Amino acid sequence: MTSVSINPSRLSGRIRTMGQIGALPGGGVCRLAMTDEDKLGRDQFVAWLRELGMSVHIDVIGNIWGIRAGAEDGAPVMMGSHIDSVATGGLYDGVAGVMAGLEVVAALNDAGVTTNKPIAVAAFTNEEGARFAPDMMGSGVHQGALDLGEMLATVATSGDGVLGEEMKRIGYAGDIPPRSMVPAAYLELHVEQGPVLEHEGIRIGAVTGVQGISWTEFTIEGQSNHAGTTPMALRHDAGLVAAQIAAEARQIATDFGPPQVSTVGVLEVSPGLVNVVPLHARLTVDLRNTSEERLVEAETRLAKFADEAAQQERCSITSRKLARFAPVEFDKSIVARVENAARARQMNVRRMPSGAGHDAQMFAPNCPTAMVFVPSAGGLSHNINEHTEEADLAAGTQILLDVTLELAGVKK
Numbered sequence: 001m002t003s004v005s006i007n008p009s010r011l012s013g014r015i016r017t018m019g020q021i022g023a024l025p026g027g028g029v030c031r032l033a034m035t036d037e038d039k040l041g042r043d044q045f046v047a048w049l050r051e052l053g054m055s056v057h058i059d060v061i062g063n064i065w066g067i068r069a070g071a072e073d074g075a076p077v078m079m080g081s082h083i084d085s086v087a088t089g090g091l092y093d094g095v096a097g098v099m100a101g102l103e104v105v106a107a108l109n110d111a112g113v114t115t116n117k118p119i120a121v122a123a124f125t126n127e128e129g130a131r132f133a134p135d136m137m138g139s140g141v142h143q144g145a146l147d148l149g150e151m152l153a154t155v156a157t158s159g160d161g162v163l164g165e166e167m168k169r170i171g172y173a174g175d176i177p178p179r180s181m182v183p184a185a186y187l188e189l190h191v192e193q194g195p196v197l198e199h200e201g202i203r204i205g206a207v208t209g210v211q212g213i214s215w216t217e218f219t220i221e222g223q224s225n226h227a228g229t230t231p232m233a234l235r236h237d238a239g240l241v242a243a244q245i246a247a248e249a250r251q252i253a254t255d256f257g258p259p260q261v262s263t264v265g266v267l268e269v270s271p272g273l274v275n276v277v278p279l280h281a282r283l284t285v286d287l288r289n290t291s292e293e294r295l296v297e298a299e300t301r302l303a304k305f306a307d308e309a310a311q312q313e314r315c316s317i318t319s320r321k322l323a324r325f326a327p328v329e330f331d332k333s334i335v336a337r338v339e340n341a342a343r344a345r346q347m348n349v350r351r352m353p354s355g356a357g358h359d360a361q362m363f364a365p366n367c368p369t370a371m372v373f374v375p376s377a378g379g380l381s382h383n384i385n386e387h388t389e390e391a392d393l394a395a396g397t398q399i400l401l402d403v404t405l406e407l408a409g410v411k412k
């Protein structure tokens, strides 16, 4: 087995350089998709691809990838992530994965290793969805899950620009059509963006998939009335029903146990006066699970409970799905390779689902796909203080390299 080592300080150097593009005065970055800052980040990425001797490819939604030729032609093993950020982003979200891919190629160049399959390193357009919704737009179009025309016509959330026009303006409208490149395999290193790895003192997360998401909004109509004179039995209290649904959402997560989570992030009553029985209530419930079956079970139980609670209080209730994504399962054999590679390097590793969405989930239906997580200090992300230790990043990048070599094969 060929062993090649990555260079941790070169990797960190590229992350720092990218962190200076769109740098915010207090730390962190703002590189919203298709802005001037995004253009400068893209220019830097393309310069690095060329420096590493890779051919540069740009598609119709502005995704960029470089290819390092292999001994054979055909589909490459692709590593990728994104370099756009939220408005107050950190230095690592997305960038870590793209820079790790560059470091893998740099290390292979240094070692003079030729792989059988080609190797690609990609940066996908608008992963964050911060300036243009939806998120994971570039990888979604690339792999055929999102419609190109619709995405090009997307108007910025703030109203300042249309994605397709902005893409032309910054010079990243390519001509490679969607779905023209399905990789032989897709690997993404990403910072965990949560506290689990740090909390457990584990360096490598072998990501098993992305949990499914279900967002429901409940709207309850009751009757406003005097808080002093209305007997309890005669009330139509919309606020009470909302509170009961919120408590049930929590109870579902308790009864199901991990990985089920539930969150009531919006809870409003009106008129919102201290001495008036609420007329109207609105709440949202966010349910997540890695199993589609369990997620449906949680949704069904909550819907039934909500109807009964409203009926009990003689209120009317309506519900509306705000978002629904089925869980994504990554390729079991690559997940096992990530685990084995970590053990072979004496790094502690655990399997875990991803709590957040990533470009990788767009590839999972079309090619063998997996992810490597590295710890996020304090579990912080989408925060200017987001941080990952150099040693952890280096460890994850080494695993990315080891697994890429296995998947691409080494020319004898």
Ligand SMILES: [Zn+2]
Residues within 6 Å of the ligand: 082, 093, 094, 127, 190
């Ligand atoms: Zn990200």
